[in-house]
Amino acid sequence: MADATTIKPLNLDEEAFLRALGRVMAYLPRVVDADMVAEQDITGIEYTVLMHLSEAPHNQLRMSDLANACGLSLSGMTRVVKRLEEQSLVLREKCPDDGRAWLAVLTSAGWTRLKQAWPTNLASVRRHIFSRLEGCDVAAAARVLERIAPV
Numbered sequence: 108m109a110d111a112t113t114i115k116p117l118n119l120d121e122e123a124f125l126r127a128l129g130r131v132m133a134y135l136p137r138v139v140d141a142d143m144v145a146e147q148d149i150t151g152i153e154y155t156v157l158m159h160l161s162e163a164p165h166n167q168l169r170m171s172d173l174a175n176a177c178g179l180s181l182s183g184m185t186r187v188v189k190r191l192e193e194q195s196l197v198l199r200e201k202c203p204d205d206g207r208a209w210l211a212v213l214t215s216a217g218w219t220r221l222k223q224a225w226p227t228n229l230a231s232v233r234r235h236i237f238s239r240l241e242g243c244d245v246a247a248a249a250r251v252l253e254r255i256a257p258v
Contacts, residue, residue, distance in 0.1 A: 135235060142231035147224040152177060152187055154228055157196065157221040160213035167212040169202060184211075196220050 117125065140151035147154075159176045160166050168176070174184035188211050191197040196217035202208035213221075240248070 138235050139228070139231045142234075143224065143227060146227045149220065149224050150187075151228075152179070153191055153196075154221070154224050156184075156187055156191060156211070157213060157217050157224075160197065160211060161218065161221055163213075165212075166218075167200075167210045170199075170209045170211055173211050191217065194220075 136151055143149055143151050143154055155177050156173065159173060160168060170184055170188065171181055173188075174181045177184065177187075179187065188197055188199060192199060194216075196214055198212045198214055200210045200212055202210050237245070
């Protein structure tokens with residue numbers, strides 16, 4: 108472990124960036140989730156699960172891969188998928204290559220729900236993020252963030 112006496116303290120710009128990033132990380136999921144629940148009766152994380160499944164080969168992912176893609180623990184993902192399964196938006200199936208693993212599979216009802224919710228998600232993201240970045244180099248900002256959390 109590093110010795111606190113040998114680590115260079117954050118300068119004012121680094122401290123401001125770190126605090127602003129923390130606020131953004133807390134703020135965005137909360138406001139997008141509120142918009143999604145109010146207009147679509149689906150949470151932001153449920154929408155994100157449907158989105159990742161829609162982009163996956165054969166519209167299915169191992170539960171562990173889906174959890175990683177969404178930034179959730181496996182148990183957290185299991186709870187989200189269970190809610191989606193109760194609405195017939197997702198199915199859980201045993202993985203054919205690995206009897207210990209489960210797949211989450213997007214259903215046709217899940218596709219329909221995703222398409223219904225997409226305009227609300229897009230409007231929310233535009234309102235809460237991109238409307239505030241006018242004049243900023245969004246591509247450069249994306250590259251900076253990808254340095255922190257590579258794809």
